[in-house]
Amino acid sequence: MKEITAIFLRDHSEIAAFSPFRGSALLAHALQRQVWAALLVVSLAIPAGAQTTKQVWPELGAYVKLNDQMRFYFLSTTVKENKESTEIELGPNFDFYLKPLAKNPKLLLLRLDESKNRPLMVRVGYRFIHPIIGNGSTEHRGVLEATARFPLVIGMLVSDRSRIDFRSVGGEYSWRYRNRLTVEGNVSVGRVAVNPYVRAEVYYDSRYNKWSRTALTAGLAFPITKHFELESYFEHQNNTEGSSNQELHAVGAVLNLYF
Secondary structure, three states: OHHHHHHHHHHHHHHHOOOHHHOHHHHHHHHHHHHHHHHHHHHHOOOOOOEEEEEEEEEEEEEEEEEOOEEEEEEEEEEEEEOOEEEEEEEEEEEEEOOOOOOOHHHOOOOOOHHHHOOEEEEEEEEEEEEEEEOOOOEEEEEEEEEEEEEOOOOOEEEEEEEEEEEEEOOEEEEEEEEEEEEEOOEEEOOEEEEEEEEEEEEEEOOOOEEEEEEEEEEEEEEOOOOEEEEEEEEEEEEOOOOOOEEEEEEEEEEEEEO
């Protein structure tokens, strides 16, 4: 636990020291180690002959602004945390962030999520995970994460999220570290604005003492009104937990509400 906490604090103390206004060269230096590590893990983690599962994941997210530096977030989604089951994940979260980058035109074209205009966001939350298909264990999870954001060119944004899951699965405690790198932008198709993005995420699980999962995601978000946003994505996961590998292909359908 001490090792993963040290990683979490080290990465974001370094990231927070960089300002988004200091240029793409400084950004490249700050993210270089994590980008190359993620690419290396992803390239090595997709074995031949792995079992493949295909699923559809509906999701609902509701965001309520409490003040200029804090909001409430409730999540209801579908996940696959166990090879033998598919789960529903529910839980409340509180987001805390720094002053907005209102004077930075590079962020003005981004989507409805206000945290995308903040250089750093910290989230504290709880998740209840229960199997809805198959035989699995109920999980109670505490979540602590920090996301640093770096604007590149107009309408483009890089986000680096580090997260720790404090897990009680069937009464057994463990922790998991996750690092996710996201690149997103803004594209206008006629009168319609869409926000494409790609993500790469790696997972380190204390139960197996190794990097046990990788996830590659590509998606589009469609702002409908000032309060509603639709999102669709495709995700490929490779899970090396236990003695066998499993690949997962999931299509996600998301409704985000902003108040």
